[in-house]
Amino acid sequence: MRADNSQHIVDAARRRSEYTRAKAVQALRTLDAAGEPVTFETVANQAGVSRSWLYAQPDLRAEVERLRAAHHRGPVSPVPARQRTSDASLLRRLEAANTRVRQLTEENRRLRDQLAGALGEQRAERITKEQAKGRQ
Template structure:
């Protein structure tokens, strides 16, 4: 008996092509919603892109993108609500200046350390 070998290359190619088109469509929808300032979550993206929510959850990179954009929108809403007094702004500025100074000092220290290591490496060669 001769075992028949099925040719599935075309089916696989078409499935990959469909998946690629779907991903591009979802990317366009997410970009469009973002530019229009609309709410980005799994429901809105699924409706707009005409895909299932389960598909969005299954595709890890798309899922992470939606979750991150959703989180950004939540923090923007929370951050924009409280009004800061001039005193709290002064404290914040002072804290940030101190942090910048610390980071600059650390940057200088690390650059010196790198130069020393390059020198040690050069001596070894």
């Protein structure tokens, strides 16, 4: 009776599947980082896999569709996904800008008050000097 070598075949198929998936993920990253259009065709060509295989992988398919949509609505020179500003980051920047605007508004108010006080004192001194000259 022959030995059961099916485990070797299963292991080889699993390794081939992992390698193919890794090539597809790398192709996605490379295309996105280069600012190239991400489509099923470009990813398939870059990774050396078939488009039908990409369509059959739900996670890869979703990522291709997400990057493709981002590229279509993005600027002329799209920024790679990992370099794009997140919503949370934009909110933090907006909060920081609003805080700075409040600080500057308060500083302007204080400076106006100081200027008004200084100009008032200057005017009072001038009037006092004029009145003193008039008495002489």
